Amino acid sequence: MIIRNPILRGFNPDPSIVRVGADYYLATSTFEWFPGVQIHHSRDLADWRLVARPLHRATQIDLRGDPDSCGVWAADLSHADGRFHLVYTDVKRYGRTTVGGAAGVSLRDFHNYWVSSDRIDGDWSDPVHLNSSGFDPALFHDDDGRSWLLNMLWDHRPGRGRFGGIVAQELDRAAGRLIGERRVIFDGTELGFTEGPHLYKRDGWYHLLVAEGGTERNHAVVMARARTLFGPYEPHPDGPVLTAKDRPHAPLQRTGHGDLVDAPDGTTWLTYLCGRPLPASDRCVLGRETAIQPMRWDEDGWLRTLNGDALPVDTIGTATGARAPVCERDDFTGAVLPHAFQWLRTPYPEQIFSLTARPGWLRLHGRETIGSHFTQALVARRPLAFRYAAETLLDYAPTNFQQAAGLVCYYNATKFHFLHLTVGDAGERLAQVLSVLPLDEGVSTVSAPVAVGAGPVTLRVEVDHERLRFAVRAEDEAEWTWLPETFAADLLSDEATLPGLPNFTGTFIGMACQDMAGTGQPADFRYFHYLEE
CATH class of the missing domain: 2.60.120.200 (Jelly Rolls)
Structure with missing residues (x-):
């Protein structure tokens, strides 16, 4: 098998991936572009085909008035009890982070919604509003049958870090609402800008994956683990699991905002966003794209790249020649x-x-x-x-x-x-x-x-x-x-x-x-x- 990164070229950021049987489905953000969310399908992780844009009705989403680069952020795709679940943010106001050159109040409107469908290319439900406390929502379906909503917490107050950590709250899927209290489960690491949470359970550990460092050149995939869902979470001892930070010669830049999927053979794959700068101007005209690469779980229970270097790779397998032009x-x-x-x-x-x-x-x-x-x-x-x-x-x-x-x-x-x-x-x-x-x-x-x-x-x-x-x-x-x-x-x-x-x-x-x-x-x-x- 040969995989050339990015697997989804052009503007396709914030990947979320799920496997159902032999089928992989990968959702990416669409921001102010309509219909909302792109979902691609693959059987081999190399070749992908667009199969759905689930948010296409006025009852599901109306982006009129949303500022540039707002709208649908970081859709999370999951599967539980025979249904696909999609949670996403509709950003109505971005705001500015400074007032008169000094740090000030940064008021932003992030509305998080949940839709579902029994078919990936079927008719998705009308949305249920879950909260508006921050962006990048994700669902975690625990092995006890309970579901939990995670998202980053936005702190608008002057002098605060804006990125207030990752919060978790139980979702009653039958009732269609959040229950209990939200709790901050992870404050992040020194990289800051902690966002894009995904949670997994493996060998008795809860593994939390987040994006940190901001979505520019310092972007990174960071992991932490805990024995209980609410923590405390211990950050990965090596630092970022994957990053191109301070590595200008890495084949892919701006790497972060990842999600994990296990293949039928038990191998684990990390999909993540990336950017390809123009050689001369160093600008990413194609926006943030989606890449993927295999990972390994070591004896200490931590996830690492195959080489242990936390570097993104542009090719998996032996490839000759250039990609066929479209x-x-x-x-x-x-x-x-x-x-x-x-x-x-x-x-x-x-x-x-x-x-x-x-x-x-x-x-x-x-x-x-x-x-x-x-x-x-x-x-x-x-x-x-x-x-x-x-x-x-x-x-x-x-x-x-x-x-x-x-x-x-x-x-x-x-x-x-x-x-x-x-x-x-x-x-x-x-x-x-x-x-x-x-x-x-x-x-x-x-x-x-x-x-x-x-x-x-x-x-x-x-x-x-x-x-x-x-x-x-x-x-x-x-x-x-x-x-x-x-x-x-x-x-x-x-x-x-x-x-x-x-x-x-x-x-x-x-x-x-x-x-x-x-x-x-x-x-x-x-x-x-x-x-x-």
Whole structure:
């Protein structure tokens, strides 16, 4: 068996894994992207296929108004008594950690919910609100039949550490509510930022796995154990179980937020998030991805990497050659959106797009600006590599300068490049790029317009590490007209940010349509072609 890390490329953070029989299921966070939570399936831990996005109804989740990089955090997937259980956080307010440059009150809204289903690809229940005391909830099903909710505790008070430890409280699954008192069971280690708890029972020990060090370059998987669920917990004598902290040459960086699964042969595997920085700018344009590697339990009862070095690995087994490049063309001929695509925030997709209004085309209805936190018509997919191209055929007839539609490379409302068609004062159709960038206090620029004739137009983007270029051509033309500017692709990354804002997602590439006149002028897209180079 050969496993190449990351196993889930592109924005796929906070993995939670469970095995049911011969089937492995792995859930990752989606933040403000809709539907909520991605669940992949595998039989061999190497090849994964998206099988479910369980939070897809307005009764389950509504992300309108959620700030950038908020929404659905750290979903935890488990299985007990014949049902799958998913707990997750919906972050409604992130807040800032400083006031006037000094530590101040940091008020944040973290709502934790529980849904369940008897099938991984079935109809998941409406959510039960469990608490709002912190984020990263997880369920532990003990061997006595009782279930426990764990989450980190947020301490907003000035002078406190914000990360107030890991709390546990019993969940009465039959009654659908928490019972008893919450108790802090682990304060964390000196790395700080203790979050992402998962609990396991092995050989009479309760093993607590947490993420520490923050989700940047100091991130780490940390473990502690106790004889009772409430502790006291003894931290691992070696320090982190896995980390790339202070190891700039490790093949994967930002490694942390892990979860364990046992294979049928008894081996234990650790899945965890990671980042792959661009070689030159050192920025992770693909966001936080998911990796996996085998671990070992030593005679002292502690978990370690196979080499005992706590290092992430990029390949398991002997692999030759590079990973096969992805080439995917989606023609919008079906009744549902192709599986690679998601949209932002709204649980009412019929308000922003249609696959039936013009059969064979994806119609986007012009809505709010694509930087809105509420209802924007933006449908996009994850790029998976540092070098890729994408193109789409657009049929669009804007009538005024407030209307625009086209091809977008998007991270969030503060950083994107939007190649779009609009019209000038004389009614002439124009192609130009709106760039919103996280420089100084925020910068917006518009490239020099290029005249475009009537009829459908093909739009293209080519990304090569830090460099990004756009081109246009009429449907009946053979040659591309390249816009003269080269744009900064690396600014669409976690590391390039305005002060105080969360940045936990990754770049998306897709189609967008906005109408600031409020008339809903539609734009039709014939296909979307993504290919790695």
